[in-house]
Amino acid sequence: MSNRLLTxxxxxxxxxxxxxxxxxxxxVSYNVDEGEIVGIVGESGCGKSVTQLSVMQLIPNPPGRIIxxxxxxxxxxxxxxxxxxxxxxxxxxxxxxMVFQEPMxxxxxxxTIGRQMSEVMTEHLxxxxxxxxxxxxxxxxxxxxxxxxxxxDDYPHQMSGGMRQRVMIAMAxxxxxxLIIADEATTALDATIQAQLLELLYSxxxxxxxxxxxxxHNLGIVARYANRINVMYAGxxxxxxxxxxxxxxxxxxxxxxxxxxxxxxxxxxxxxxGMPPSLINRPGTCPFLARCGERRENCYREPATELxxxxxxxSTACAARLGxx
Amino acid sequence: xxxxxxxxxxxxxxxxxxxxxELLPPVNELKRFIKVFxxxxxxxxxxxxxxxxxxxxxxxxxxxxxDPYEQDLHNTLANPNGANILGTDALGRDLLSRVIHxxxxxxxxxxxxxxxxxxxxxxxxxxxxxxxxxxxxxIMRLTDALMAIPPLILAIIVATILNVGVPGVVLAMAITLLxxxxxxxxxxxxxxxxxxxxxxxxxxxxxxxxxxxxHILPNCLSPLIVQMTMMMGVSILTEASLxxxxxxxxxxxxxxGSLAYDGYKYLLTKPLLSIVPGLAVMALAFSFNMVGDxxxxxxxxxxxxxxx
Amino acid sequence: MVTMINAETNAEANAETNAEANAExxxxxxxxxxxxxxxxxxxxxxKMRFPVRRGLLRRMVAEVKAIDGVSFSIKPGETLGLVGESGCGKTTLGRCxxxLYKPTEGLIxxxxxxISQRGKSELGRFRRRMSMVFQDPYxxxxxxxxxxxxxxxxxxIHKLVDNRKExxxxxxxxxxxxxxxxxxxxxxxxxxxxxxxxxxxxxxALAGDPSLLICDEPISALDVSMQAQVLNLxxxxxxxxxxxxxxxxxHDLLAVQYISQRVAVMYLGRIVELASSAxxxxxxxxxxxxxxxxxxxxxxxxxxxxxxxxxxEGDVPxxxxxxxxxxxxxxxxxxxxxxxxETPELRDVASGHFVACHRV
Numbered sequence: 001m002s003n004r005l006l007t008x009x010x011x012x013x014x015x016x017x018x019x020x021x022x023x024x025x026x027x028v029s030y031n032v033d034e035g036e037i038v039g040i041v042g043e044s045g046c047g048k049s050v051t052q053l054s055v056m057q058l059i060p061n062p063p064g065r066i067i068x069x070x071x072x073x074x075x076x077x078x079x080x081x082x083x084x085x086x087x088x089x090x091x092x093x094x095x096x097x098m099v100f101q102e103p104m105x106x107x108x109x110x111x112t113i114g115r116q117m118s119e120v121m122t123e124h125l126x127x128x129x130x131x132x133x134x135x136x137x138x139x140x141x142x143x144x145x146x147x148x149x150x151x152x153d154d155y156p157h158q159m160s161g162g163m164r165q166r167v168m169i170a171m172a173x174x175x176x177x178x179l180i181i182a183d184e185a186t187t188a189l190d191a192t193i194q195a196q197l198l199e200l201l202y203s204x205x206x207x208x209x210x211x212x213x214x215x216x217h218n219l220g221i222v223a224r225y226a227n228r229i230n231v232m233y234a235g236x237x238x239x240x241x242x243x244x245x246x247x248x249x250x251x252x253x254x255x256x257x258x259x260x261x262x263x264x265x266x267x268x269x270x271x272x273x274g275m276p277p278s279l280i281n282r283p284g285t286c287p288f289l290a291r292c293g294e295r296r297e298n299c300y301r302e303p304a305t306e307l308x309x310x311x312x313x314x315s316t317a318c319a320a321r322l323g324x325x
Numbered sequence: 326x327x328x329x330x331x332x333x334x335x336x337x338x339x340x341x342x343x344x345x346x347e348l349l350p351p352v353n354e355l356k357r358f359i360k361v362f363x364x365x366x367x368x369x370x371x372x373x374x375x376x377x378x379x380x381x382x383x384x385x386x387x388x389x390x391x392d393p394y395e396q397d398l399h400n401t402l403a404n405p406n407g408a409n410i411l412g413t414d415a416l417g418r419d420l421l422s423r424v425i426h427x428x429x430x431x432x433x434x435x436x437x438x439x440x441x442x443x444x445x446x447x448x449x450x451x452x453x454x455x456x457x458x459x460x461x462x463x464i465m466r467l468t469d470a471l472m473a474i475p476p477l478i479l480a481i482i483v484a485t486i487l488n489v490g491v492p493g494v495v496l497a498m499a500i501t502l503l504x505x506x507x508x509x510x511x512x513x514x515x516x517x518x519x520x521x522x523x524x525x526x527x528x529x530x531x532x533x534x535x536x537x538x539x540h541i542l543p544n545c546l547s548p549l550i551v552q553m554t555m556m557m558g559v560s561i562l563t564e565a566s567l568x569x570x571x572x573x574x575x576x577x578x579x580x581x582g583s584l585a586y587d588g589y590k591y592l593l594t595k596p597l598l599s600i601v602p603g604l605a606v607m608a609l610a611f612s613f614n615m616v617g618d619x620x621x622x623x624x625x626x627x628x629x630x631x632x633x
Numbered sequence: 634m635v636t637m638i639n640a641e642t643n644a645e646a647n648a649e650t651n652a653e654a655n656a657e658x659x660x661x662x663x664x665x666x667x668x669x670x671x672x673x674x675x676x677x678x679x680k681m682r683f684p685v686r687r688g689l690l691r692r693m694v695a696e697v698k699a700i701d702g703v704s705f706s707i708k709p710g711e712t713l714g715l716v717g718e719s720g721c722g723k724t725t726l727g728r729c730x731x732x733l734y735k736p737t738e739g740l741i742x743x744x745x746x747x748i749s750q751r752g753k754s755e756l757g758r759f760r761r762r763m764s765m766v767f768q769d770p771y772x773x774x775x776x777x778x779x780x781x782x783x784x785x786x787x788x789x790i791h792k793l794v795d796n797r798k799e800x801x802x803x804x805x806x807x808x809x810x811x812x813x814x815x816x817x818x819x820x821x822x823x824x825x826x827x828x829x830x831x832x833x834x835x836x837x838a839l840a841g842d843p844s845l846l847i848c849d850e851p852i853s854a855l856d857v858s859m860q861a862q863v864l865n866l867x868x869x870x871x872x873x874x875x876x877x878x879x880x881x882x883x884h885d886l887l888a889v890q891y892i893s894q895r896v897a898v899m900y901l902g903r904i905v906e907l908a909s910s911a912x913x914x915x916x917x918x919x920x921x922x923x924x925x926x927x928x929x930x931x932x933x934x935x936x937x938x939x940x941x942x943x944x945x946e947g948d949v950p951x952x953x954x955x956x957x958x959x960x961x962x963x964x965x966x967x968x969x970x971x972x973x974x975e976t977p978e979l980r981d982v983a984s985g986h987f988v989a990c991h992r993v
Contacts, residue, residue: 018357018360043856043857043859160948190718190719190949191718191884191886191928191929192718192925192944192945192949193718193949194928195927195929195930195942195944196944196945196946198930199942199944217856217857218932219857219932220929220930220931220937221930223930223931223932223933223934223936223937224930243934244934244935247933247934247935258857258858259932260861261857261860262857262887262932263864263887263888263890263892264891268865269861269864269865269891270861271858271859271861271862271864271865272858272861272862275826275828275859520772520773521767521768521769521772521773522772522773522775524728524733524765524773525765525767525773525834525837526786527733528731528732528733528760528763528764529760529761529764529787529790529791529837529841530756530760530761530791531786531790535790539775539778540775544775544776544777
């Protein structure tokens with residue numbers, strides 16, 4: 001029985017826009033156990049990235065604001081800390097780290113990667129510069145960067161995209177965090193490089209028993225690596241369960257639609273009609289209502305159902321499927 | 326529409342299923358523009374000042390208490406008083422009336438300079454950016470050469486050679502402003518050319534003129550408008566400098582620069598004579614720069630179609 | 634002055650047509666021997682090199698071999714998928730075929746005519762019969778034109794209709810054809826979602842009644858559910874217009890498999906494998922195709938549970954300085970001394986299954 005590492009409860013984040021307040025994350029609750037790999041899937045604008053940025057307290061404020069919810073990391077209530085407080089900075093990078101899609105924007109172009117890595121460590125850990133450099137080079141070696149001693153003196157622009165993303169993984173792992181959040185970390189890379197990196201990330205988190213949250217729109221990636229997945233739609237988690245539960249018995253019509261959108265030879269695609277709803281002035285009914293092929297009369301009348309447990313680890317937010325009406 | 330006999334995978338039933346009526350909620354571009362534009366107080370101030378000056382220029386004949394050219398040799402260099410609010414000049418002409426009429430000259434010269442230079446500069450810039458290669462190199466090196474000459478000196482030289490009054494001043498100043506437009510448009514064209522919609526037009530067989538006029542030019546307009554507004558301020562300043570040096574608008578026409586020059590001889594005794602026209606130049610140039618700044622924010626293509 | 638320029642361009646054009654006539658003759662014999670004259674597109678030994686210029690004098694210091702001898706053909710009504718990673722030359726190939734670029738060498742035969750070396754002004758009719766759908770649904774539509782005007786543009790350029798009413802009818806028809814409501818004609822691109830914009834792009838591409846659509850990553854910028862919608866649209870359009878062919882360029886193997894009858898795999902400017910969709914996915918022969926197929930995770934945990942992956946080492950080499958011999962040999966697990974010296978030719982190994990590998 002593994003221990004609970006991260007608990008997110010009722011997390012709600014809003015953005016002020018000109019048209020009104022957009023609720024990008026709506027009462028999201030989920031958890032991650034130690035050493036577990038959790039996939040968060042959904043289409044663009046569903047709030048999957050904003051949720052993770054909220055957990056890390058990296059939401060630009062203004063216009064964004066976390067208006068409700070709780071985030072516990074290993075017993076510590078993270079939202080009690082101010083965004084830029086010393087405590088929060090101690091958590092970020094040291095206890096949970098994030099790997100973003102575009103490594104070029106996360107790396108300082110004017111600093112060698114070795115120095116950038118050492119700085120992360122000297123900030124969080126009490127170690128000497130020399131030791132920090134040694135550990136950086138060791139970490140670079142662990143992410144299969146050839147000749148790491150030499151590459152540590154390279155600037156980011158001297159490396160290929162795949163190589164830079166390896167550096168990002170190495171940097172995330174430096175302080176041996178308990179949780180890594182990979183936000184579309186391999187999306188921008190070519191298929192064969194993507195495969196290299198995913199295998200690498202997988203082996204690294206396995207080795208150190210680091211928990212991993214994979215945010216992606218690629219169902220293939222979560223199918224291969226994740227233990228459990230959360231499907232997000234219009235700012236909320238609408239279905240959650242182990243990968244096998246979701247694939248063998250998808251319950252929410254959106255999840256079913258999403259799985260049918262994947263091209264398979266000899267099978268006709270059945271795309272989901274229409275497009276996701278606006279996040280401003282949400283009506284309070286099920287957000288998938290307009291596109292749902294199985295809506296009932298009650299769906300129009302009743303407020304949206306919360307994520308409800310079904311069996312095993314499986315829960316869904318579809319009232320019709322839960323047998324409520 | 327013919328019905329499709331190939332029912333292996335696709336048929337009309339699924340087809341009609343997909344027809345979409347929904348659009349993204351419309352964004353009111355004008356509303357957004359106004360909101361962003363009037364966000365900063367200095368921009369509002371600049372805009373208000375320009376509107377005020379435009380009104381003054383339009384109604385100069387009504388507002389001005391005296392004829393700006395009427396001399397009164399019994400009442401020269403008068404201090405401000407009930408009749409002559411700002412006093413009179415060495416020939417007894419009412420300073421306030423002359424400054425008020427000066428707005429017309431300033432605006433007329435500014436607008437025509439900006440229009441001439443923008444039109445010519447845009448055409449040259451479009452050609453340079455679209456042609457690339459040798460022609461572009463030649464045009465751009467010439468532009469660089471033109472830029473290397475201090476604008477005021479260039480304007481003085483051209484104005485002296487032409488020596489034909491207002492049109493000469495306009496032309497001289499337009500030449501000094503040209504490089505700015507050429508470089509701006511050249512850069513715009515170079516980057517817009519990489520856009521897929523330009524490539525798409527080429528794959529359709531669109532002629533160069535069509536690509537330039539329908540696809541590239543309309544997308545250059547925002548930065549062009551900003552540049553033109555900014556250059557209004559610059560040309561008003563340059564015109565004043567030229568007139569101050571006696572090369573611009575010739576007396577007795579009431580131009581702010583020449584007013585300042587006339588008053589400059591009495592700077593220690595009657596400072597208002599040169600300070601008031603100087604302030605007018607400053608205020609107008611400043612207003613145009615502020616409005617240009619506001620336009621730059623409001624026309625930022627990154628904000629188009631967004632709501633924040 | 635004017636006449637002089639005309640004379641010059643004419644001379645140039647003549648020279649070109651002569652060269653082309655020769656090339657055409659050669660190609661014709663080729664094609665006739667293969668008895669494939671009815672193809673909508675034939676590409677024969679196409680090469681595209683980009684000079685790399687440096688310094689003040691813009692001297693050529695190197696050459697990028699973006700496409701290095703590619704041959705294939707597309708039949709009417711057929712979809713040929715073209716897959717490969719970034720830098721393999723698939724986009725350049727598409728742009729050469731639609732003649733955004735003039736290929737350095739080789740022949741492009743479209744609807745029985747050689748178009749590889751024609752000048753801009755001589756491409757007239759063919760510009761209507763071949764069109765392109767681009768990747769970026771935001772960049773491929775002019776933000777200052779209404780959606781109706783965008784779709785109308787090809788009609789205008791080729792003067793396909795006479796009056797306003799006809800224009801409107803044709804545009805409305807095209808809107809309906811791609812599943813958009815004609816009421817949206819006056820709206821601007823930024824009011825459309827990504828998927829809808831891509832539909833607009835398809836409507837524009839269809840306006841000239843083309844026989845070949847070059848789709849350059851048309852779905853990669855879209856969300857999963859939008860991808861499915863647009864993929865289906867392509868299928869539906871082909872079902873209605875029997876002779877519409879696609880060259881479907883993508884890095885998404887699953888989508889390519891779904892939409893194409895045949896698939897070509899490109900690596901560093903060359904086709905390394907070309908086979909029917911089913912053959913390729915069930916029995917890829919080239920080590921690179923195998924690795925590429927293997928790299929794509931299947932969206933199914935029950936398959937992924939047992940599936941082994943081939944993980945390629947190293948990065949894709951730059952086309953500026955491709956490895957000698959088989960360009961894949963530095964990353965290939967089976968490479969031999971021969972692979973380092975000799976470039977393998979694309980050979981037919983089983984009826985219609987072409988592979989460029991010494992081992993096969």
